[in-house]
Amino acid sequence: MPDKKDCCCNSKNHKMEKFLEASLLLLLKRQCAHGYGLIEQLELLGFSSEDMNVSTLYRTLRKMEEKGQVKSYWKAGGGGPKKRVYDITDQGLKDLEEWRKIFEYRKERIETFLEMYEKQCEYEEVL
Amino acid sequence: MPDKKDCCCNSKNHKMEKFLEASLLLLLKRQCAHGYGLIEQLELLGFSSEDMNVSTLYRTLRKMEEKGQVKSYWKAGGGGPKKRVYDITDQGLKDLEEWRKIFEYRKERIETFLEMYEKQCEYEEVL
DNA sequence: GCAACTATGTGTAGCATGCATATAGTTTGC
């Protein structure tokens, strides 16, 4: 990851549109979980606990429920305050598959960008 | 590119944060150009002329000039109305290099996502 | 009893983008 200090582009520019939503769908496909517990798991997908924005996480989950991608229920016991546990729905599984396609496409475009950049640098070196 | 029809995620979700800005910097590193002329060149980086949002393009270029990434001057002649031609600046070149790093990073994260998705699907098939 | 931790939520603002619309000079066809 590029150093955020001395970077023209501040940390806000590192965000990737909707990557959080898609990541949550993927984690919930593996197993149901509650918001706070998902923070740890998100590290598997490159989100750092320090930078992790908890309010965004909760808001995203509620929006995903509005859209019918996940459903939630309250669960008490097991230590600590009660948790709102999320399950993925059929709609969520379909949407996750769409995200997979979108990310394949984004990856290709990024690769095209990187290749053009490299070629241009090589070309300039020859001059 | 995934089919936009029948997609849970509408076309708006295909956009990639700041990809246009970075693409413009890359194209202007190759050679100076005016806004309208950049539309064609953007196809090299996966932007389709039909979908291309011209207003966003012009607004982005003006913002980039405010940030000192590019500078512009008016050029008459050569047929058609006069053009505002953009040149990349030293700041723009530095920022482009930062974008390269950011996109390498984004690519890695997308790859992590895709790998986890595939593994999960394989795992479920075995069951 | 109080601090630290777990857990969930809202209010507000910034910022990138899309859609619609405005403006105006240039070229082409009749």
Next chain:
DNA sequence: GCAAACTATATGCATGCTACACATAGTTGC
């Protein structure tokens, strides 16, 4: 000579994602 099409640039408004700050409340440890 004039209308239509094309080239070219720009702004107003709405939407949507994210960040930052703040609010709330139950649980555990000392």
